[in-house]
Amino acid sequence: MTSATLVRRQSHLTKGKLPSYAVWLVLGAALVFGAAAASLVGFGAVSWGLFSALFFLLGATAVTAVVEGGRKATDSLATYLVYGAFLVALLPLLSVLWTVLERGLPGISYDFLFTSLNGVTGAVDNASVANGTPVLGGAYHAVVGTLQITLWATAISVPIGLLAAVYLVEYGTGGPLTRAITFFVDVMTGIPSIVAGLFAAALFGLLFGPGTRTGFVAAVALSVLMIPVVVRSTEEMLKIVPNELREAAYALGVRKWRTITKVVIPTAISGIASGVTLAIARVIGETAPILVTAGFASAINWNVFSGWMSTLPTLIYYQILTPTSPTNTDPSTQRAWAAALLLILMVMLLNLVARVIARMFAPKTSR
Amino acid sequence: MSKRIDVKDLNVYYSKFLAVEGVNIEIKPRSVTAFIGPSGCGKSTFLRTLNRMHEVIPGARVEGEVLLDGDNLYDQNVDPVTVRSQIGMVFQRPNPFPTMSIRDNVLAGVKLNNKRISKSDADNLVEKSLRGANLWNEVKDRLGRPGSGLSGGQQQRLCIARAIAVSPEVILMDEPCSALDPISTLAIEDLINELKNDYTVVIVTHNMQQAARVSDKTAFFNIAGTGKPGKLIEYGETATIFSKPTVKATEDYVSGRFG
Numbered sequence: 001m002t003s004a005t006l007v008r009r010q011s012h013l014t015k016g017k018l019p020s021y022a023v024w025l026v027l028g029a030a031l032v033f034g035a036a037a038a039s040l041v042g043f044g045a046v047s048w049g050l051f052s053a054l055f056f057l058l059g060a061t062a063v064t065a066v067v068e069g070g071r072k073a074t075d076s077l078a079t080y081l082v083y084g085a086f087l088v089a090l091l092p093l094l095s096v097l098w099t100v101l102e103r104g105l106p107g108i109s110y111d112f113l114f115t116s117l118n119g120v121t122g123a124v125d126n127a128s129v130a131n132g133t134p135v136l137g138g139a140y141h142a143v144v145g146t147l148q149i150t151l152w153a154t155a156i157s158v159p160i161g162l163l164a165a166v167y168l169v170e171y172g173t174g175g176p177l178t179r180a181i182t183f184f185v186d187v188m189t190g191i192p193s194i195v196a197g198l199f200a201a202a203l204f205g206l207l208f209g210p211g212t213r214t215g216f217v218a219a220v221a222l223s224v225l226m227i228p229v230v231v232r233s234t235e236e237m238l239k240i241v242p243n244e245l246r247e248a249a250y251a252l253g254v255r256k257w258r259t260i261t262k263v264v265i266p267t268a269i270s271g272i273a274s275g276v277t278l279a280i281a282r283v284i285g286e287t288a289p290i291l292v293t294a295g296f297a298s299a300i301n302w303n304v305f306s307g308w309m310s311t312l313p314t315l316i317y318y319q320i321l322t323p324t325s326p327t328n329t330d331p332s333t334q335r336a337w338a339a340a341l342l343l344i345l346m347v348m349l350l351n352l353v354a355r356v357i358a359r360m361f362a363p364k365t366s367r
Numbered sequence: 368m369s370k371r372i373d374v375k376d377l378n379v380y381y382s383k384f385l386a387v388e389g390v391n392i393e394i395k396p397r398s399v400t401a402f403i404g405p406s407g408c409g410k411s412t413f414l415r416t417l418n419r420m421h422e423v424i425p426g427a428r429v430e431g432e433v434l435l436d437g438d439n440l441y442d443q444n445v446d447p448v449t450v451r452s453q454i455g456m457v458f459q460r461p462n463p464f465p466t467m468s469i470r471d472n473v474l475a476g477v478k479l480n481n482k483r484i485s486k487s488d489a490d491n492l493v494e495k496s497l498r499g500a501n502l503w504n505e506v507k508d509r510l511g512r513p514g515s516g517l518s519g520g521q522q523q524r525l526c527i528a529r530a531i532a533v534s535p536e537v538i539l540m541d542e543p544c545s546a547l548d549p550i551s552t553l554a555i556e557d558l559i560n561e562l563k564n565d566y567t568v569v570i571v572t573h574n575m576q577q578a579a580r581v582s583d584k585t586a587f588f589n590i591a592g593t594g595k596p597g598k599l600i601e602y603g604e605t606a607t608i609f610s611k612p613t614v615k616a617t618e619d620y621v622s623g624r625f626g
Contacts (some may be wrong), residue, residue, distance in 0.1 A: 173425060248526070250423060252476035252533055253452025262479050266466045273521040361466075 016109045018067050026063055026098030026348075030056035041051035055082060056143025068361040080302040100341050107338025109134065116141035117298035117315075122325035125332070135331040137324075142315040145215060146346070148304050149294065149311055150284050152219035153226055158276055160223075161230025168231070169238040170260055186301040196224040218311075229282060233275025237268040270358035277354035281347050287313040312343045369396040369567045370436040370453075370536040372417060377378035377431035378596075379409065379416055381424065387413050390431075392586060399559055399568045401578035401605065404588035408490035409597025411541050411569045413588070417569065418454035418539055435536070452476075454537040455530035460546055461522035463514035463529070468528070470510040472525055473497060492532055500560050501527035515571040520551020527558065531566070538562060540570040544577065556581050575621055577608050587617045 034052030039049055057080055066075035111134065120137030128135050164181060172178035191348070200221035204212040241264050249259040294306030296318055316336045323332035372394040380385040387409035394400050402410040416429050419440060433440040440450050463472045473493045477484050484492070493510065494523040497503040502524040506517070514525055518566040523543060530538055540559075559581045562568050572578050578585055586602040601608065601617045612618045 242462070244460060245464060247420065247423065247456075247458065248462045248464070248529075249475070249479060250480065251418065251420060251451055251456035251458075252529065253448050254476070254479040255448055258479055263464060263466075267464075348449060367597070 008154055016068060018064065018311060022063065022067075023060065025070050026059045027056055031201065038268040040219075056080070057084070057270055097344075099336065100344055102210050103334075103337035104339075104341025105133070106110040107334040108341065109138075111136060112138035112335070112338055113143075113342075114138065114140050114358055116300045116323070118300070120298070120324060122327070123321075125325035126328050128324075128331060129328040135334055137335070139312060139315055139335065139342060141297060142310045142312045142339060144295070144302060145294070145309040146188055146284065146311040146313075146343075148302070149215050149218045149222065149290070149309065150280060151215060152304055153222035154276070154347065156219060157226035157230050157279065161227045161274070161279075162234055164227075164231045165234035165238055166260060166265075168235050170256070170264070183229050185228045187226065191224065193221075193225055193286050194288040194292070197221045199224060200289070201292050213293060213295040214306055215294050215301070215309040218290050218309065219304065221289040221293045222286060225283050225286065225289070226279045229279035230276055233278065237271035237275065238264060240271075241267045266361070269361040273357045273361065274354050277350055280350060284347060284350075285313055285343060287317050290314050291317070312339045314347075316343075369565060371396045372567065372569075373434040373437075374417075374430065375432040375434070377413070377416065377429060377433065379412055379421065379429050380427065382426035385596040387416075387588075388598055390599045392602055394567060394569060394600060396567050397565070398488075398561045398583045399570065399581050401582035401585045402569070402571045402588060403573075403575060403578050403585060404575040404597070404600075406573070406591065407593075407597075408590040410588050412597070413599075414539050414541055414542050414569060414571050415456075417537070418456055419450045420456060422447065452533055453535055454539060454550075455533060457523070457526050457530055457537035457538065457540045457543050459542040461519055461526050463517075463525050464563040465513070466517045467514060468511045468593060469506050469514045469517070469525060472514040473528050473532050473553055475529055496528040497525075499531050499562075500524040501554060501561075502528055513556075518551070518552060520547045523547060523551065523555060524558065527555075531562070535566065537567040537569065540568065542571050542573060545573060552577070575609075579605060585609070587612075587614075589616055589620070 003109045030052045031048075033055045034048050034050075035043070037051040037055070037349070038044065038047040045294040057077065060080060061073050061077045063173055064076045094307070115136075115138040117137045117139075124136055127133070140335055160364055164185070168178060168181060172181070175271070197218075200217050203220070206215075245263055245267060249263045250256075254263075289309050294311070294314075297310045301307045301309050317338050319332040319336040323329040325331065372392075374390050374392045374394075377387070377390040378385060379390075390413060402414060404410050412421065413552045416615075417433060417440075420427060421427050429441060431441075435450075435453065439445070463469075463477060467475065470493050471478065473496050474484070474489055477492070479488075494503060494507075497506065502521060503523060506512075506525075514522065517525060527538075527543075538582065543557050556577065559568055559570065563583075570578075570581065582605045584603065585605045585608040587600045587608060588597050590597045601612055601614045603612075608617060608619050612621065618624075
């Protein structure tokens with residue numbers, strides 16, 4: 001029989017290999033044994049998970065070692081350890097998201113989003129608890145404050161940070177000034193945020209009399225925290241713009257500052273935009289510097305240049321620490337969690353916007 | 368539209384390091400001059416002094432004179448930007464601006480300098496420059512597409528179109544074909560032959576056949592050893608340099624005995 005009729009048989013190439021369902025079998029067995037072992041020390045989700053993971057790791061490695069050999073066993077052990085590390089890293093994140101969603105969602109309502117805490121006293125909260133009516137008062141004033149203060153902080157830090165980075169990358173020659181700027185930017189990165197707040201409070205206290213607290217003072221404090229982040233990220237982005245593009249522009253008789261504004265910065269703009277977003281995300285959740293610079297308000301204040309202001313973090317802080325009604329703290333706790341959810345949503349939205357901006361400005365490579 | 372270049376006793380430095388020493392050369396208008404020589408002998412360094420691109424590198428400086436139709440490029444009051452707008456340059460690696468379309472790349476010299484240009488003038492300039500770079504037929508239907516989407520050879524011709532769009536007197540090319548395949552190289556060489564009708568062309572190349580094919584005159588640079596300055600060894604008609612050079616080192620190099 002010369003015509004090649006291939007007989008279906010097990011391939012020699014897969015000899016000594018575990019079938020793909022083996023890992024699920026081991027996992028199932030590990031879960032069962034894990035449950036058994038956990039019930040010995042008192043059954044719980046944590047102990048069950050820990051024992052199962054341990055059994056799975058040992059079982060999978062042992063099975064692989066028997067069937068596939070020592071090299072493969074080491075490989076699978078390392079693989080599952082890496083997966084395990086990923087899961088462990090993911091757990092707190094998911095837990096935070098879940099907790100905030102679970103406790104914050106009930107507090108989100110039209111009333112919460114579009115009214116302030118003005119006129120909401122302990123008596124109001126006591127009444128709503130006693131009658132079972134919805135919690136009154138909201139975070140509108142804090143949302144306004146957060147947006148205003150962050151916007152002003154960005155408006156101050158982005159020009160300063162961008163220009164400093166342009167100096168460092170395009171004009172600095174490695175001399176004393178360049179090194180001094182780099183050094184102080186590094187030092188500023190490590191400044192505790194409360195110190196930045198005290199600095200801004202002291203500065204405005206000197207200029208406009210002690211106790212000057214406005215949204216703008218808070219914006220200055222936040223910009224002290226933002227500037228180093230903006231400088232650092234922009235510097236890195238400008239550094240990776242290929243020198244050939246600068247030379248191409250120079251060779252066309254384009255002046256240096258035009259080369260920077262029209263070739264270098266546009267090429268790096270998507271990276272710069274995401275750096276700025278990260279800087280904003282870093283300061284939007286700051287509490288301590290806001291407390292010492294903008295004070296606390298329960299009414300809506302649109303003017304950053306006069307009067308105290310609240311932001312979402314300070315609202316959370318005060319609602320938890322000094323509940324509106326000392327006897328019935330539930331409405332305040334609910335407001336705090338809702339505000340936390342709102343803050344997370346704002347940061348996520350900001351990240352989304354930055355990605356859209358980066359996509360819009362990114363160098364086009366499609367054919 | 369084309370000027371001559373005379374170089375007198377030019378020394379080129381990187382900080383304290385003398386990279387090229389004592390170059391004297393005359394380059395005629397409407398001609399192609401090729402610089403050949405082993406790697407590191409200072410051909411590219413010398414080429415970059417001809418449009419003051421050399422000084423972009425920190426610490427780099429020159430001594431001596433480079434005369435463009437009798438005007439010294441290195442006079443005290445000369446603005447390097449003026450020099451560079453008259454002497455264009457094409458680099459070794461194609462470097463179209465990644466943020467710009469093909470059309471904007473060609474217009475870069477005009478637009479980056481914020482010169483006002485009407486739409487019809489711009490259209491004419493784009494077509495003329497791209498035709499001049501033998502690229503028009505390949506890209507005329509996708510002028511709005513990004514320049515980085517073209518092939519390497521097309522990108523290099525786009526860079527040449529960008530250089531001639533600012534109507535320079537001289538075009539310097541620093542190994543323009545070293546990153547390209549033979550067919551794209553042929554396209555560029557054909558283009559150099561056409562460019563010499565309007566421009567003075569100076570080209571650095573590692574490919575001696577290329578120098579023999581495209582140039583009218585050839586300059587051979589050599590270096591005595593690592594750390595020593597590069598020197599212009601011999602300069603003459605291309606045919607002479609490749610058939611009966613007067614200096615032994617030139618003969619060794621062009622016949623492939625070293626380098």
